[in-house]
Amino acid sequence: MTPELERQLRDAGLDRTIEASFPASDPPSTGPNPIVDTKAGFTGGALMTTYTVGYLVGSLAKASLNRRLAGALVRLAPRQLTMTEIPFRDLPIYSYDYDADYPAVATQFKEAIAAVDAVLFVTPEYNRSIPGGLKNAIDWASRPYGTNAFTRKPSAIIGASPGRIGTAVAQQHLRSILAYCNSPLMNSMEAYIQLEKGSITDDGEITNESTRKFLAKFMSELHGFIERVYTVLPRPEADQ
Numbered sequence: 001m002t003p004e005l006e007r008q009l010r011d012a013g014l015d016r017t018i019e020a021s022f023p024a025s026d027p028p029s030t031g032p033n034p035i036v037d038t039k040a041g042f043t044g045g046a047l048m049t050t051y052t053v054g055y056l057v058g059s060l061a062k063a064s065l066n067r068r069l070a071g072a073l074v075r076l077a078p079r080q081l082t083m084t085e086i087p088f089r090d091l092p093i094y095s096y097d098y099d100a101d102y103p104a105v106a107t108q109f110k111e112a113i114a115a116v117d118a119v120l121f122v123t124p125e126y127n128r129s130i131p132g133g134l135k136n137a138i139d140w141a142s143r144p145y146g147t148n149a150f151t152r153k154p155s156a157i158i159g160a161s162p163g164r165i166g167t168a169v170a171q172q173h174l175r176s177i178l179a180y181c182n183s184p185l186m187n188s189m190e191a192y193i194q195l196e197k198g199s200i201t202d203d204g205e206i207t208n209e210s211t212r213k214f215l216a217k218f219m220s221e222l223h224g225f226i227e228r229v230y231t232v233l234p235r236p237e238a239d240q
Contacts, residue, residue, distance in 0.1 A: 051226050053077070054086040054116035058123025058134040058159070058170075065195050069160040069215075070122040071204030076216045080223050086112045086119075088137035099144040106140045113141045113149040117235075118226045119183070121157045125170035135177070142181050150181040154229040156222050158191040166192030184233070186225040191218050 055074075057067050074083045090105050092098075098106065113119065123130050141149040155178055159167030171192065178185050191214070199208055206212040 049227065050080050050082060051117040051223070051230075052082045052084060052115070053118045053120050053222070053226070054084055054112060055120040055122055056086055056088065056134065056137065058121065058131045060089055060131070060133050064124065065160045065162070065200075066122045066124050068200040068202065068204065069158070069193060069195070072200050072206050072212075072215060073120070073122065073158070073219055075204045076206075076212070077219045078223050081219065081226075083120075084116065086116070088133065088140075091133075091137055091140055094136055094139040094143065096143070109137065110141050110147075110149050113153075116153075117230075118154040118156070118222070119150070120222065121155065121159075121174060123157070123159045123167065123170060123174065125159065125161060125165075125167040128169045129173045130170045130177075134174075138177060138181070148181055150178065150183040152229075152233050152235075153183050154186070154226045155183045156186040156225065158193065158218065160193040160195045162195065164194055166194045168192045184229045186222060189218055189221050191215075 055070055057064065057070050059066050061067075070085070077083050086109065088109055091109060092103065092106070094106075102110070121134070123134055126132070129135075138150075157171045157174055157178075159171055161167050171190070175185060193211070193215075199211060200206050206215065
């Protein structure tokens with residue numbers, strides 16, 4: 001620890017807390033859960049905490065608008081959020097016949113959900129609901145009974161559509177599903193995005209400034225929401 005860092009800790013009244021949590025011979029963990037980021041420094045006298053957010057793109061289409069939206073969100077994420085995609089394309093259709101012996105692809109998917117600190121759903125709307133593949137993925141992650149990977153895990157929803165209602169109905173259905181899965185859900189700000197051709201480039205660059213500012217605000221709000229959830233509902237020690 002540098003003298004400058006020691007001074008900032010002392011001024012913030014956190015030096016004893018840090019010493020008790022992390023002995024000099026045992027540096028902070030760098031795992032997927034919330035960590036003390038000594039390299040990032042301090043903001044407003046408080047230690048900066050980083051979180052890993054796993055995002056699921058609801059559409060399996062290669063040219064999906066929502067895949068482009070996800071790319072833009074990754075670019076706009078604040079430095080406190082590490083974004084990682086959790087794919088689900090290869091999952092078979094869920095049946096409780098698998099519960100006694102999960103296939104490897106389903107086990108890996110469920111472990112990926114369990115490993116992140118929060119989940120972001122970026123989804124289109126199909127027939128006034130979410131795509132079947134996304135619903136199937138949620139079923140795999142939440143079963144068998146008593147092993148739900150979404151329990152107490154913060155989540156948020158966003159979606160893009162060429163239409164004016166911008167996935168609003170699909171998001172409401174997904175909120176109902178996540179509520180049953182006991183996932184604390186970011187209710188505000190809501191984000192129903194209408195995208196026109198060329199609004200987001202293939203590499204995630206947003207061409208409309210007002211849209212860029214709105215999405216940046218959404219990602220900032222997501223970080224604040226995750227932080228508030230873990231203040232009230234700390235992760236069990238076994239998960240840290």
